[in-house]
Amino acid sequence: MRRELNGQRRELAEAVASLYRPKARIGKAPLIAQLEWMLPAPIRLEDIKLEWSDHRVPITVTGTEPEADKALPLRAPGRRFDRYTSAIKYLDPPSLFENRTSYRLLDVDLTPSNERMTLGLATYFDKLDLSEAIAHELAAAQAPNRKMPRADWSELPLRGLIGDPFDLERRPVMPAIETLTLRRQRDTGKATFLLHWRDPAKVATAAGIYGLIPAGEFQPSSVAAWDKENDFDLWRSMVREYSEEVLGEPERDGSQGEPLDYENWSLYRNLQAARETDRVTAYCFGVGLDTLTLTATVLTVVVMDDDVFDSLFGDAVDVNAEGALVTASESSSVSEGVPFTEESVIRLLTKEPMASPGACILDRAWRFRNHILNFEQ
Template identity: 45%
Template sequence: MADVEAPNRLAELRARAALTQQEVAARAGVAVTANQVSRWERGEQVPSLRYQRALAGLFGVEVPALGFPDRPATRVPRARSSAEDFMSDVEQDPRVQASQDGWTATRRLLNAHRHELAQTAAGLYPGHALAGTGLIAGPGWIPDAPVDLADVSLVEVPDATPPMLDGTEREAARVLPDESLMRSYARYTRAVRDLAPPRLFEDRHAWRLLGVDWARPTLAFGDTTYFGAADVFESLAHELAYVALDADGNPASDPSLRDLPYRRLVGDPFAFDRRPVMPAISTLTIRRDGDRGELLLHRRDPRAVAAAGGMLQVIPSGVFQPSSLLPAAREADFSIWRNIQRELSEELFGLPEADGHGRPVDYAAGPYAVLDAARAEGRLSVHCLGVALDALTLVGEILTVLVVDAPVFDELARDFVDRNDEGRVESERFPFTAEGVRGLLDSGRVAPAGAGCLELAWRWRDVLLG
């Protein structure tokens, strides 16, 4: 019996990428299911163009290479749920399409020019810029010397007052595209979900920064969610990109706060009650060999991540959030060190992401136990360098440095992966020297948080290398 020709190449590309239908569904969009992917593969349905673009990005091909026909296959009509409204294959009204195309064009420019835009944004807050890194720091947010992480206390404020702004304000709506002829998108994250979904885009619980006090030293936190914070911080970034860049990505103006209504509404960037300040923990990892050091860096894949795609970043780096919503996990995970360990295990060892849906992490096993032992023996040290904000997004950044003795590092490095879900681990080890650090900082290739870690770590090089 002759083989039946496949209606498209989706099943072939999925098999080549070693992904299940469920994994493809999770990365293609919020309302996509494994059954939906199965129907696409069998040719029973043809995904709309927005989902074809998402699939092409997932497999690293152009849309035509997916092999879908130009016109949707005939199918039996069925009732749609409200969650599937945006999946319609019906042709958009040209006015809606123009609005969405303009929005996605600005978002592409935003992601391509985050370094320059961060520098522009830092200039809006004179006196607070951190040495040209694209970060700004509030009064007292950078300690006078690195603080051993063991000396930093974390305080949780479970009944913290919600922030005043949530991304649905009239000023934020100006950067949102049309969802239909009579309705604009209500939130920025919904527009990203539909029009420009990266592979990793999921709403999860996160901790919200509420206070910084290095005199004690203490950091205070409440609760937020990733989307709840992103609706604000990505709107701020999009607004600046739209005003500051022309259609080709060239500087169009030197905007002031008067030209940026949503940023002006946010006001004092260091006021924790104005908006949800979701912090990421960014860690510069240094291999220490005597009085010399080498740096490890990560290139973020623009198809996989919502922010800083294509840029170099320190490794590990990730949002401060629990591994699971179970009470036992939340208590254990409310730790900067545990967050660093989890991100390092995911980004360097290729362990599955603790995405909040499973069981608590077993910190007594695997690389967690090895790292704990090395720290207890003094062969690994971890310090906090300060807290800052990415000037473009006003996202919080807890800046840390992990210094690992060469024998421990080399033993761990045997199991390092060269790629992970967020990008590629750079095979080159960068020298922790004045020339090496300055070359990275001047290149414009390093994300603001990574640049801040480099700047502060070099400032205290002698303390860190001992």
């Protein structure tokens, strides 16, 4: 069933989007958000304040309730797995499947002059136990010969148990950060972007579809107490993902027992220097929920001048731990990316299997292309 799920994630997301109020949908992508979660225009990433909460918020819906039975496979006659992550581990484990500490999203308010997010701690498997279970539930509800998926609340008891998808205290919501990376040619103003194919054999979520790169969970680099604070920064998390996904470097997981020294890390230091001179600029569009899994993603774009990009990422890997980078047929290197043109954007949004967060970012980036490519204020 997971193979069937991964083969039709986009279609399932479109089908289940009809169950949520139309005004919550962000553009054409199967992504939903509260009004105060999305910005009317992109703002610089550094303008968003992260607030820490030590208050433990109990998780009401965990994915272990009786309503989850349709999504939990049998592990023995008459006995089901108690958690969806246990089923994945024993029946269909991807190469990357670790339970890591994650930042838990507790509140979002991106209204002008009050842009902030409040977060605490939970674990990655807390997220998967519910998000992948409701996706599985929807896939399992489809008739064998049905050409197009459909969604009906009567067939989705676990999803129904969640209730309001924007109630961040009722269920575990651990956000990912997905980034459109634009390589801007200073002399022409034209741009290309990085595209990623997520290999179902390697990843547990958003498998078998295209996504933007880098993309990753917003997590501390280790379980050490100091990393909880040291890594509590959207940009730092994004730079770690650039290192791992674009350059193919080992994951900085804190295994050395010392906090990551960002200021003395050459990649981070060089990107920071370029940000200070506007040769690299990071923007945020807001936070959205994928309709299929109800997982949250911080929607971002990073614009890099071509000379900066080429010096730092000119040796981008073809294949990484989660899939493969995609390039235009006429390009000689994956670092050249895909042309950021109306034709490319429309094709990806309408004809290719693309994850809803990436589709939303790409759509909004094209809409605000003059702003983000020219650094209009």
